[in-house]
Amino acid sequence: MNRPSIIGLVSVAVVIVSAFLPWLTIESKHLVFTGMDTTGSSFGEPGKLNIIVAVIAGIFFALRGKWPARINLFITAFMAAWTFRNFILFSRCEMGECPHREIGLYLSLVASLITFACVILSNGKQK
Secondary structure (H helix, E strand, C coil): CCHHHHHHHHHHHHHHHHCCCEEEEECCCCEEEECCCCCCCCCCCHHHHHHHHHHHHHHHHHCCCHHHHHHHHHHHHHHHHHHHHHHHHHCCCECCECCEECHHHHHHHHHHHHHHHHHHHCCCCCC
16 A cells, blocks of 8 residues: 555545544534534534544555546545535524534544545555
8 A cells, every 4th residue: 555545544534533533612502523423403413424424435445447436536626615514504693693613613624535535646556
């Protein structure tokens, strides 16, 4: 395995772990949201899709060849777009109240971008 693939696998693990960390806090209502638990809102559970896509990306990081690398490019681009969407959706202000963004939201975004960059940097020829 080359270095970008190893870094990609580590960042995939960080995306999965960050789905269970706090994403934001609404102080006035005493609510803490994670990617898996958004009780009290209409956000849904975006962490489930993060986990599913991250597992698929991890499988494609472990495979050799050009075609798994090309498919993984699409998968990680989708994961980066989805986490960016989550970042925008969760961190917006509504009705004059701005939520406090937590570490899980930032980790998810940064790790998915690193995963996408690792796919671009790996050439598909793994040893």
